Amino acid sequence: MRTFAFARADSVARAVESQQGDPASAFVAGGTTLLDLVKLDVMRPSRVIDINALPLNTVERLPDDRLRIGALVTNTDLAYHPDVLADHPLLSQAILAGASSQVRNMATTGGNLMQRTRCPYFRDAAAACNKREPGSGCDALHGVNRMHAVLGGSSECVAVHPSDMCVALAAIGATLTLHGPRGEREIEFADFHRLPGTTPYLEHDLDNELIVAVTLAPPLVPLGAAYVKLRDRAAYEFALASAGAMLSLDEELIGEARLALGGVATKPWRCREAEASLAGKRADTAAFEAAADLALADARPLSHNAFKIPLARQAIVRALRDAARRAREDDA
Amino acid sequence: MMETTEHSPEAAVSVHLTLNGVPVTAEVSPNAILLDVLREQLGLTGTKKGCDHGQCGACTVHVEGRAMNACLRLAVMCEGQAITTIEGLAEGGRLHPVQQAFLDHDAFQCGYCSPGQIMSAVALLEDRRVPGDVTTVREAMSGNLCRCGAYQNILAAIQDARLRRHGQEGGDDA
Ligand SMILES: Cc1cc2nc3c(=O)[nH]c(=O)nc-3n(C[C@H](O)[C@H](O)[C@H](O)COP(=O)(O)OP(=O)(O)OC[C@H]3O[C@@H](n4cnc5c(N)ncnc54)[C@H](O)[C@@H]3O)c2cc1C
Numbered sequence: 390m391r392t393f394a395f396a397r398a399d400s401v402a403r404a405v406e407s408q409q410g411d412p413a414s415a416f417v418a419g420g421t422t423l424l425d426l427v428k429l430d431v432m433r434p435s436r437v438i439d440i441n442a443l444p445l446n447t448v449e450r451l452p453d454d455r456l457r458i459g460a461l462v463t464n465t466d467l468a469y470h471p472d473v474l475a476d477h478p479l480l481s482q483a484i485l486a487g488a489s490s491q492v493r494n495m496a497t498t499g500g501n502l503m504q505r506t507r508c509p510y511f512r513d514a515a516a517a518c519n520k521r522e523p524g525s526g527c528d529a530l531h532g533v534n535r536m537h538a539v540l541g542g543s544s545e546c547v548a549v550h551p552s553d554m555c556v557a558l559a560a561i562g563a564t565l566t567l568h569g570p571r572g573e574r575e576i577e578f579a580d581f582h583r584l585p586g587t588t589p590y591l592e593h594d595l596d597n598e599l600i601v602a603v604t605l606a607p608p609l610v611p612l613g614a615a616y617v618k619l620r621d622r623a624a625y626e627f628a629l630a631s632a633g634a635m636l637s638l639d640e641e642l643i644g645e646a647r648l649a650l651g652g653v654a655t656k657p658w659r660c661r662e663a664e665a666s667l668a669g670k671r672a673d674t675a676a677f678e679a680a681a682d683l684a685l686a687d688a689r690p691l692s693h694n695a696f697k698i699p700l701a702r703q704a705i706v707r708a709l710r711d712a713a714r715r716a717r718e719d720d721a
Numbered sequence: 722m723m724e725t726t727e728h729s730p731e732a733a734v735s736v737h738l739t740l741n742g743v744p745v746t747a748e749v750s751p752n753a754i755l756l757d758v759l760r761e762q763l764g765l766t767g768t769k770k771g772c773d774h775g776q777c778g779a780c781t782v783h784v785e786g787r788a789m790n791a792c793l794r795l796a797v798m799c800e801g802q803a804i805t806t807i808e809g810l811a812e813g814g815r816l817h818p819v820q821q822a823f824l825d826h827d828a829f830q831c832g833y834c835s836p837g838q839i840m841s842a843v844a845l846l847e848d849r850r851v852p853g854d855v856t857t858v859r860e861a862m863s864g865n866l867c868r869c870g871a872y873q874n875i876l877a878a879i880q881d882a883r884l885r886r887h888g889q890e891g892g893d894d895a
Pocket residue numbers: 415416417418419420421422423424425460486487488489492495496497498499500501502503504551552553554598599600601625626627628774775776
């Protein structure tokens with residue numbers, strides 16, 4: 390394992406300042422992505438800045454009733470937080486569908502947003518990968534691409550964004566608070582992750598900044614929410630396809646619908662057209678299937694993953710159906 | 722307020738831990754992994770290395786009471802923290818009830834995964850946020866792989882320890 394220098398930051402300002410001084414440095418929060426990839430020689434920080442002493446580990450309710458999650462709140466604490474369970478069950482479900490108890494205990498909110506793809510070619514320092522080594526090519530395009538993206542890919546990169554938590558954030562809507570050398574700014578979650586295009590190594594919108602907090606949009610009321618994750622084994626595995634759905638129901642008519650996908654796209658994938666198609670419709674299988682078809686209209690399979698399209702369709706229909714059922718129960 | 726502390730790659734950093742209840746200071750390099758420090762520097766080889774990438778759970782220890790993968794944690798990140806390993810569970814020569822339950826239920830074959838399984842199980846039983854039904858317990862324990870396939874007996878041991886610890890109420894609080 391490569392060596393690196395180490396610093397412990399004791400304030401947000403100093404963490405940012407510390408990173409400024411050395412662009413090859415990396416923050417460490419839970420360490421579950423960073424250290425995994427340092428061991429594989431995929432991430433090569435010259436310096437690691439421990440941010441765990443920063444006061445960013447609380448979930449607060451703002452005066453306008455939204456929930457503000459500190460970047461260091463662990464995935465476990467977030468999933469079991471009473472306010473999150475009450476307002477945003479989709480977020481709890483998505484987090485608990487991911488990784489293991491141990492990893493969730495270590496993983497943080499900020500780190501989860503920044504986790505890297507599980508593409509085996511990205512994780513293999515000897516393979517061609519435009520994300521890891523710009524210009525080296527993409528071994529996944531004609532390689533074993535069973536796990537790869539059918540939405541949002543380019544001729545340079547088809548790596549999946551692996552986060553479950555981020556699928557829930559895409560559906561719920563959130564604002565990120567970032568702290569950088571020029572102070573604090575906010576950015577919509579939807580604008581944070583980038584499509585690979587011709588620059589797959591640019592994954593997000595951070596510019597030498599620290600993620601400080603994630604503020605969730607207000608919940609839909611009354612709310613039904615469901616996260617359906619389909620994978621090779623029932624637990625402790627990344628998604629082949631996942632769908633996060635939220636519905637508000639007025640009698641049997643859908644008020645507002647939200648839908649986002651994981652495991653099939655190069656970034657957390659919100660399906661706005663499918664959402665719009667559901668508004669005002671009866672909450673039935675026909676409407677859910679039509680929405681699923683819209684959500685996947687642009688899906689393009691690679692040589693080994695055509696199965697992901699029907700799989701994602703089933704995940705969407707099931708998530709919408711479960712969300713509708715829960716909305717009815719909630720209303721009762 | 723303390724200054725942001727800087728250590729060069731070659732530095733020996735002093736890390737102060739409470740290890741199985743005892744204060745310990747270790748001199749480690751910035752990139753030293755907690756698992757390796759426990760096993761090779763501090764002589765606690767009960768914690769195992771399987772995959773070294775967070776994928777098997779053999780290295781599970783408690784950091785401040787929470788189950789974590791020691792293979793994905795820097796030793797220097799543990800400054801001031803309480804760490805419990807499998808060696809720290811027994812008290813006064815008596816096995817921890819979860820250790821005893823693993824014996825009673827024959828919840829292992831080769832035993833390589835057992836320290837990690839037991840550390841996960843102990844943390845799980847102490848976390849009252851996690852429901853105690855079998856489906857939830859299976860998921861909560863899924864971060865510990867067992868190459869010998871002792872899963873059924875592991876599950877039985879955990880649910881038995883739960884019953885003894887929490888009584889009937891703990892068994893069905895899902
Ligand atoms: C075996 C295994 C299985 C997994 N399974 C799943 C799964 O099924 N679903 C899923 O969603 N995830 C899964 N994960 C991924 C896991 O959720 C992420 O590794 C975790 O969320 C990363 O958080 P962290 O705090 O550990 O990040 P770290 O490793 O500490 O950091 C990751 C990156 O983010 C940067 N960073 C961290 N915090 C900040 C911040 N506040 N501001 C700016 N940059 C920051 C770091 O510099 C680093 O580049 C799995 C991981 C493992 C090891």
